[in-house]
Amino acid sequence: MVETLAPCTHEKLIDLWHLVGNTPMLKLHYTYKGKPDSIYVKCEHYNLTGSVKDRMALYILTQAYKNAQIDPKDIIIEATSGNTGIAFASLGRALGHSVKIIMPNWLSKERMDIISSLGAETILVSKEEGGFLGSISLSQQMAAQGGVFLPKQFENVWNAEAHEKTTGPEIYHQLAAVGLKADAFVAGVGTGGTVMGVGNYLKLRNPNVKIHPLEPAESPTLSTGYKVGSHRIQGISDEFIPSIVNLQGLDSIIQANDGDAIIVAQKLASQLGLAVGISSGANVIGAVKLKAQMGANAVVVTLLSDSNKKYLSTDLVNQEPMKEGYIAASLDFTNYSPMAR
Numbered sequence: 001m002v003e004t005l006a007p008c009t010h011e012k013l014i015d016l017w018h019l020v021g022n023t024p025m026l027k028l029h030y031t032y033k034g035k036p037d038s039i040y041v042k043c044e045h046y047n048l049t050g051s052v053k054d055r056m057a058l059y060i061l062t063q064a065y066k067n068a069q070i071d072p073k074d075i076i077i078e079a080t081s082g083n084t085g086i087a088f089a090s091l092g093r094a095l096g097h098s099v100k101i102i103m104p105n106w107l108s109k110e111r112m113d114i115i116s117s118l119g120a121e122t123i124l125v126s127k128e129e130g131g132f133l134g135s136i137s138l139s140q141q142m143a144a145q146g147g148v149f150l151p152k153q154f155e156n157v158w159n160a161e162a163h164e165k166t167t168g169p170e171i172y173h174q175l176a177a178v179g180l181k182a183d184a185f186v187a188g189v190g191t192g193g194t195v196m197g198v199g200n201y202l203k204l205r206n207p208n209v210k211i212h213p214l215e216p217a218e219s220p221t222l223s224t225g226y227k228v229g230s231h232r233i234q235g236i237s238d239e240f241i242p243s244i245v246n247l248q249g250l251d252s253i254i255q256a257n258d259g260d261a262i263i264v265a266q267k268l269a270s271q272l273g274l275a276v277g278i279s280s281g282a283n284v285i286g287a288v289k290l291k292a293q294m295g296a297n298a299v300v301v302t303l304l305s306d307s308n309k310k311y312l313s314t315d316l317v318n319q320e321p322m323k324e325g326y327i328a329a330s331l332d333f334t335n336y337s338p339m340a341r
């Protein structure tokens with residue numbers, strides 16, 4: 001049982017790890033262009049606060065305590081596009097910290113409300129005030145006063161390491177349990193922690209595995225190197241290439257249209273009962289595209305990054321026009337079978 005009393009103890013950190021990670025993986029069956037096929041999806045919406053970011057947040061806090069880089073009285077301050085804020089609000093409060101989350105003001109209202117409900121403070125930054133980059137510089141200014149722990153998810157090596165030590169091994173062992181190994185992994189890049197960390201671990205086990213970062217077609221920051229266009233896949237493609245991302249060590253960048261991602265996420269919910277967010281739809285598009293290229297025997301893995309609950313005020317719940325070239329037009333989910341945990 002997790003206690004909620006301050007201050008942080010070693011036991012409390014261990015207890016929290018029972019609520020983070022060890023997520024189920026599904027073999028997702030579908031037909032694409034009329035042909036039956038399948039991919040593997042790691043259900044990260046099963047984490048404590050409903051997203052993949054719990055792993056990174058709890059790992060950073062665990063390492064910070066182990067290395068005496070955080071004081072139990074420190075205020076945790078983080079600039080984030082949402083899920084990280086929810087993760088640090090929940091885990092930080094559980095460990096007895098005050099938490100302040102700085103985020104752009106155009107993100108979904110649910111994210112702000114959830115962070116507030118967890119007892120953390122939200123500070124909103126407009127486009128005019130610098131948007132995402134403005135949020136990061138504000139967090140640094142606030143930290144200069146002292147008594148603050150800054151997780152710095154965009155540059156913290158513990159972010160990718162969280163996935164190298166947890167998500168990657170879980171994927172490896174869940175596939176090994178059914179006699180398989182991953183041939184390819186694809187994930188949308190926000191901080192890049194997921195794609196880099198999972199990639200590092202899977203490559204240790206199989207140097208031939210392909211690791212593909214994914215970006216929105218409307219805002220291809222990874223391909224261009226700078227902020228371009230705008231898109232609706234919250235959580236990925238912020239405004240720059242984070243320093244933990246090493247594109248040279250990765251395979252080709254895969255793109256997904258945001259409208260396509262919305263329709264695929266809607267289909268995952270309405271056809272399979274998998275109520276997930278827009279970036280999960282994008283990840284599935286990436287995996288389906290890769291699988292079509294790699295052939296019937298390839299084992300292609302991706303993540304369902306979060307649940308749909310933070311998107312109930314967004315286009316995710318509206319009728320999205322189908323456009324030519326969308327994967328969603330030729331994709332149909334018929335059934336799924338759960339794999340061993």
Ligand code: PMP
Nearest residue numbers: 083190191192193194235279305
């Ligand atoms: N999807 C969603 C919904 C997210 O919140 C994030 C994190 N910003 C990602 C994908 C990308 O994860 P990462 O930061 O590990 O690249």
